[in-house]
Amino acid sequence: MRKMPSVDLNYSPLHEIAMGPIKAALMNCAIKYKVFDQLTTPRTPREVAGKLGFHPDNTRRLLDALTTIDLLHKKAGFYCNQPLAQAFLVSDSGTSVSRLMMQTQHEGLNPLEKLEQLVAKGPMGQDEAIDLADEKMWTEEVKSSAGWVFGGVGQLVAGIIAELPGFSSFEKMLDLGCGHGVFSLFILDKNPDLKGVLMDRAPVLDAAAEIVSAYQAKERVDFLAGDYLADQLGAGYDLVYASATLNFALGTLDSLFTKIFHSLKPGGYFVSFQDGMTEEQTKPDTMLGAVIPSMMMGHDYCFPQGMIAETAISCGFQKVRSKTLKTPIGEMDIDICQKGG
């Protein structure tokens, strides 16, 4: 008999990777049909199926599976949300990340079925290539991408910015590539005298305006529609904030940072909140969702850690303080750059 193979390692991490899509499909199905909205109080599968017009036995199987992955709690045949699902997956909760979770599988942003072809054949033809700066896409994404800020990151970043020396006397800030604009709302919430200028493409700002109105912040905000690479940014800012947008300026960072520098008051701050890749551009996993778009575009999209700080210094900023923050979607770098007084 041939010798039987033996192994010292456990392949459980590979099994976890392989199960990921199944777990995601179960969660996304429940989000799509607002199952978590039904389970804020304990219910039977028959009650949930009745409310949603679903097949009772398969509803029970779905609820069991959601319990297996720790999103629901089951007792004596009644199911209800675990605290995580209650806080983040009920559709109308202020901290809901439901749309954000589904965005990960957005066909336009991350067409998984194209991966093999992209690896084998390279970037697609121009007619099919993704434009990650496409304003139509970001207008549609405003509500889903707002979730990561509402879900805790807005609070985290605004807390750091509120600690900047002189923050209580700041009068005007610019949010560059603001998207939904929710970071600004969290920052404005920390200082009643501060006004925000939200800059993005016009259709994106229209979508952001709905969120600004919902939070009764219209008087605190001006909208600046334009392209921050080509247009003027305005002047006299105490703070320029840029989150998850400088990827679009990779390659033209010098000219953008020089413009930001001149738009600030003496002593003003430029705060960047971005990915910062380490270990030869392989860690952390925050930007894993950008791998397929990068393959489609045929160019890299992430920042090597330190590039923002170095560019800020070379563009005239006097001091830079950088820190890596743990966020629910992975590590991100905050670079706080100060103009000389």
Ligand SMILES: C[S@@+](CC[C@H](N)C(=O)[O-])C[C@H]1O[C@@H](n2cnc3c(N)ncnc32)[C@H](O)[C@@H]1O
């Ligand atoms: C990933 S989203 C980030 C939104 C928000 N800052 C956040 O952190 O959640 C990038 C935003 O940058 C905007 N953007 C990209 N290039 C831009 C440009 N050249 N001028 C103005 N806005 C731009 C996009 O429209 C989009 O709203």
